[in-house]
Amino acid sequence: MTKEQIEQVKNNPKYQKLVSERSRFAWTLSIIMLVVYYAFIMTIAFNPEALGTKIGDGVMTIGIPIGIAIIFIAFVLAGIYVRRANGEFDELTREVREELGDIA
Numbered sequence: 001m002t003k004e005q006i007e008q009v010k011n012n013p014k015y016q017k018l019v020s021e022r023s024r025f026a027w028t029l030s031i032i033m034l035v036v037y038y039a040f041i042m043t044i045a046f047n048p049e050a051l052g053t054k055i056g057d058g059v060m061t062i063g064i065p066i067g068i069a070i071i072f073i074a075f076v077l078a079g080i081y082v083r084r085a086n087g088e089f090d091e092l093t094r095e096v097r098e099e100l101g102d103i104a
Helices: 003-011 013-046 063-103
Strands: none
Touching (some): 003 013, 003 063
């Protein structure tokens, strides 16, 4: 692609909308994951007894299911991103390509 073609793509309003929405959505999901993860880490650092509380008569503590839940949350957030990317974001990409024709 030439510089003129790149500028034409960058100046397309649908392309700008795609980049803006995709970035905002990715940052939102990233912040959610960081808050969940760092809350867990901060709890380990400053209140380890809370996660060390035993569940029942066995050796399992409450920290184990919470840790598993954090991994599960990461998969769910990734799935949410993929679903939106394969739907809304792919549709916007298709519209941009149609508008720009041969250059995109």
